[in-house]
Amino acid sequence: MTTMTLLGAFDIITPDPGLFIWTVLVFLILLWLLNKFAFGPIKDALKKREEGIADALHQAQKAREEMANMKADNEKILNEAREERSRMLREAKDAKDQIITEAREKANAEYNRIVDEAKGAINNQKMAALIEIKNNVGNMVLEVSEKILRRELDNKADQEQYIKQLVDEIKVK
Amino acid sequence: MAGQVSAASEGKYDAKEFAMHHVADAHEWHIVGGLTIPLPCIVIHDGLHVFLSNKMPSAHHGEAAEATEEAHEAVTDNIHADGVEGTMVVEHHETAEHTAHHETYNGFYYSESGRIVHEDGGFTLDLSITKNVATLLIVSIIMLLVFTSVAKAYKRREGEAPKGLQSFMEPLILFVRDEVVRPNLGKKSDKYLPYLLTVFFFIWISNMMGLIPIIANPNLSGNIAVTCALALMTFLITNLHANKYYWGHIFNPPGVPGFVKVILVPIEIAGIFIKPVALMIRLFANITAGHIIIISLVGLIFVFGNAGENLGGGLGGAAVAVPFTLFMSVLELLVAFLQAFIFTMLSALFISLAQEDHHHDDHAEHASAAHH
Numbered sequence: 001m002t003t004m005t006l007l008g009a010f011d012i013i014t015p016d017p018g019l020f021i022w023t024v025l026v027f028l029i030l031l032w033l034l035n036k037f038a039f040g041p042i043k044d045a046l047k048k049r050e051e052g053i054a055d056a057l058h059q060a061q062k063a064r065e066e067m068a069n070m071k072a073d074n075e076k077i078l079n080e081a082r083e084e085r086s087r088m089l090r091e092a093k094d095a096k097d098q099i100i101t102e103a104r105e106k107a108n109a110e111y112n113r114i115v116d117e118a119k120g121a122i123n124n125q126k127m128a129a130l131i132e133i134k135n136n137v138g139n140m141v142l143e144v145s146e147k148i149l150r151r152e153l154d155n156k157a158d159q160e161q162y163i164k165q166l167v168d169e170i171k172v173k
Numbered sequence: 174m175a176g177q178v179s180a181a182s183e184g185k186y187d188a189k190e191f192a193m194h195h196v197a198d199a200h201e202w203h204i205v206g207g208l209t210i211p212l213p214c215i216v217i218h219d220g221l222h223v224f225l226s227n228k229m230p231s232a233h234h235g236e237a238a239e240a241t242e243e244a245h246e247a248v249t250d251n252i253h254a255d256g257v258e259g260t261m262v263v264e265h266h267e268t269a270e271h272t273a274h275h276e277t278y279n280g281f282y283y284s285e286s287g288r289i290v291h292e293d294g295g296f297t298l299d300l301s302i303t304k305n306v307a308t309l310l311i312v313s314i315i316m317l318l319v320f321t322s323v324a325k326a327y328k329r330r331e332g333e334a335p336k337g338l339q340s341f342m343e344p345l346i347l348f349v350r351d352e353v354v355r356p357n358l359g360k361k362s363d364k365y366l367p368y369l370l371t372v373f374f375f376i377w378i379s380n381m382m383g384l385i386p387i388i389a390n391p392n393l394s395g396n397i398a399v400t401c402a403l404a405l406m407t408f409l410i411t412n413l414h415a416n417k418y419y420w421g422h423i424f425n426p427p428g429v430p431g432f433v434k435v436i437l438v439p440i441e442i443a444g445i446f447i448k449p450v451a452l453m454i455r456l457f458a459n460i461t462a463g464h465i466i467i468i469s470l471v472g473l474i475f476v477f478g479n480a481g482e483n484l485g486g487g488l489g490g491a492a493v494a495v496p497f498t499l500f501m502s503v504l505e506l507l508v509a510f511l512q513a514f515i516f517t518m519l520s521a522l523f524i525s526l527a528q529e530d531h532h533h534d535d536h537a538e539h540a541s542a543a544h545h
Contacts, residue, residue: 012197012461015398016288018299019198022306023402030313031371031406038320039367042346045327047363052332 186479188472196392196464197287198305200226204389212307216281217298218291226301229283230276305399308391312378320374349373349517357521365524368410372403373517380460380509384502390467394512395460400453407520408449415527448523452516459512463505470498 034040202210211227276282277292284290289299302310319338326339335343354362354369379394393399421427423441426434473494478487 012193012395013397014286015401016198016299016396017398018288018301019303019305019309019396019398020402021300022302023309023399024405026306026309026313027371027375027402027406030316030375031368033317034320034371035367038317038324039346039370041324042320042327043350043363043366045324045331046343046346046350049332 186475188469188476191472192465192468195390195468196395196461198303198396200229200301200303202304202307202389212302212304214289214301216289217300218295222279224278228278229281230278304391305393305396308382308393312375312382312393315378316374346370353514353518354521357525361528365521369517369521372520373513376456376516377510377513380512383460383464384505384509390464392461392464395457395464397453397457400457404449404453407452407523411523411527412445414524418530419527452519456512456516459508463508467498467501467505470494470501
């Protein structure tokens with residue numbers, strides 16, 4: 001009786017064939033349905049999404065690398081542009097200096113030419129004026145001399161004296 | 174047993190009977206007090222018989238059954254007293270026992286072990302929708318609803334972040350895939366993932382169903398027939414998908430001297446069966462133990478209360494039982510997850526071990542290299 005009671009009480013350790021058959025049947029149907037309509041699609045969707053994410057990350061990495069390359073390129077172009085600018089500035093400055101020097105030289109030359117011309121003109125005028133003065137002076141001298149001679153020749157003694165004086169002057173020279 | 178039950182019906186409380194009744198399967202779903210949902214009984218005995226369980230006579234409560242028990246006890250005493258005389262009396266009383274079950278439904282009655290049998294003693298297969306079968310169907314329906322809905326969410330929101338139920342289930346699915354299946358099965362994970370996910374969620378949900386008192390704690394995953402069926406699945410997958418190295422290791426262990434093989438091969442063959450049997454017993458024992466502990470703690474109230482006769486004792490019992498039951502219930506929540514995890518983990522491990530490619534020459538070379 002004791003053994004029977006124990007076995008009866010611990011009936012939970014003997015598998016019930018009915019429940020076993022039901023479990024196998026229901027579990028297999030459940031497994032088939034879930035595989036077909038739930039876990040199969042979920043598994044594929046998760047995989048697809050993960051691949052998508054991995055791909056996106058990869059693309060982002062690539063884009064970042066491209067950006068870095070572009071940045072480097074930009075930097076290079078910028079440096080080149082900067083160099084170009086400074087070169088152009090330098091050239092412009094050189095050109096400016098050259099132009100100024102040339103202009104100054106030209107101006108100097110022009111100035112000198114103008115001054116020379118002016119000097120020449122002044123000299124010419126001066127010479128002309130001198131010649132005119134000389135001519136006038138000669139005429140005036142002649143007139144004056146004529147007048148003086150006309151008056152002096154009236155007086156014989158003075159005439160002789162003057163001639164004598166002229167002769168003396170010539171001797172001194 | 175019948176004596177104990179009748180004693181209980183007289184007002185005494187039998188804790189063992191109470192606990193065992195609660196962890197065992199039943200043909201009706203006893204919710205609370207007088208509320209009992211009858212379940213369909215399906216019996217194969219000279220054809221198919223389908224009827225509701227409320228038509229069945231209640232087990233062991235019939236006066237005739239009791240009388241038989243008493244007679245049986247008397248017989249046992251007689252056997253001890255006098256063998257020859259006893260044998261005669263046994264025969265007499267055993268025929269009496271068969272006919273003693275006056276209360277039957279079309280000849281069907283509950284046997285000692287709670288199964289439906291026929292009074293003519295012929296072959297009967299009890300395929301009733303018992304409390305556990307009903308729970309099994311409920312768990313399956315829950316899983317189908319939840320996971321097809323999640324699968325639809327994946328289809329509808331392809332490539333997008335999870336939302337709602339999908340975002341609740343995804344970490345769990347990923348946990349099983351990344352922490353349980355992939356470390357064991359590696360590249361073969363995809364092939365076995367649906368099976369292992371089904372096993373994991375089936376066990377986990379079943380375990381948690383057993384923790385819901387309002388539906389009378391159906392002890393599905395703590396039933397050995399259920400764990401046996403689950404272990405059988407893993408056993409079949411493991412051995413049907415095993416490669417030649419696995420069988421080679423069992424029937425001709427490499428690098429082992431002949432006389433050792435004589436001992437080793439039977440052990441290895443036993444190992445094929447021990448692994449799934451361990452799976453079966455581990456899940457069954459853990460879940461049933463949890464149920465028994467909780468039901469025993471609740472039983473303390475009745476023990477101290479002297480089955481309702483002593484209110485002070487009952488309150489004292491409740492003061493002790495309630496905190497402990499709460500603690501155990503929370504612990505069982507952890508165990509529910511843990512046991513599902515262990516079963517799945519070991520299943521994945523067994524499947525992967527049977528498919529491992531062994532390179533013994535390499536191993537030998539490495540070993541010798543290490544020695545030099």
